[in-house]
Amino acid sequence: SSELTQDPAVSVALGQTVRITCQGDSLRSYYASWYQQKPGQAPVLVIYGKNNRPSGIPDRFSGSSSGNTASLTITGAQAEDEADYYCNSRDSSGNHLRVFGGGTKLTVL
Amino acid sequence: EVQLVESGGGLVKPGGSLRLSCAASGFTFSSYSMNWVRQAPGKGLEWVSSISSSSSYIYYADSVKGRFTISRDNAKNSLYLQMNSLRAEDTAVYYCARDRVFGVVIKAYYFDYWGQGTLVTVSS
Numbered sequence: 179s180s181e182l183t184q185d186p187a188v189s190v191a192l193g194q195t196v197r198i199t200c201q202g203d204s205l206r207s208y209y210a211s212w213y214q215q216k217p218g219q220a221p222v223l224v225i226y227g228k229n230n231r232p233s234g235i236p237d238r239f240s241g242s243s244s245g246n247t248a249s250l251t252i253t254g255a256q257a258e259d260e261a262d263y264y265c266n267s268r269d270s271s272g273n274h275l276r277v278f279g280g281g282t283k284l285t286v287l
Numbered sequence: 288e289v290q291l292v293e294s295g296g297g298l299v300k301p302g303g304s305l306r307l308s309c310a311a312s313g314f315t316f317s318s319y320s321m322n323w324v325r326q327a328p329g330k331g332l333e334w335v336s337s338i339s340s341s342s343s344y345i346y347y348a349d350s351v352k353g354r355f356t357i358s359r360d361n362a363k364n365s366l367y368l369q370m371n372s373l374r375a376e377d378t379a380v381y382y383c384a385r386d387r388v389f390g391v392v393i394k395a396y397y398f399d400y401w402g403q404g405t406l407v408t409v410s411s
Contacts, residue, residue: 211397276334
């Protein structure tokens with residue numbers, strides 16, 4: 179399958195914990211990567227692999243995976259975390275394609 | 288510092304052609320696979336195409352296959368996307384992104400650096 183499914187919108191109170199999920203058959207074969215995108219800006223990688231953060235990404239961002247579901251968790255959400263979040267994976271059909279989830283708009287209340 | 292700078296976007300009529308470029312600096316360009324990813328106005332991200340470091344392996348999304356051609360010039364540290372037979376639905380910001388692979392048993396494919404994008408508008 180070449181689809182990754184995300185909830186369109188999620189909200190979290192300032193300082194609370196939020197989980198953003200991504201579902202798809204390809205996640206049984208490959209880890210997801212997660213990207214944060216703020217309005218008018220290019221996407222930024224926040225999580226890759228099982229739970230790896232690039233340099234400069236705060237440790238309140240973490241990743242996990244189980245079965246066909248990958249999750250991005252923000253522990254202690256900050257106002258600056260309000261953004262769109264996209265998951266991505268390689269397609270598991272053997273075609274070497276990449277697929278993005280539809281994106282989740284995170285609102286920090 | 289890794290930098291990716293796209294150029295070549297603009298307004299083009301349906302059926303027309305456009306060539307995008309991505310100038311890379313701050314890393315050994317010839318050692319990395321590269322990608323094009325696009326984002327239509329108000330929409331999500333869509334992977335378009337990838338090319339391996341030596342151009343041996345090239346892949347396209349079904350939506351652009353047969354119309355777009357990805358290429359690179361390692362001597363010039365540049366990535367290209369030749370877009371032909373453009374349609375209104377190709378209107379988007381086009382990003383170039385560096386490709387990485389991580390892991391042994393279960394792999395993670397990801398894009399660690401992105402350019403700022405170039406806007407392509409297909410309209411009559």
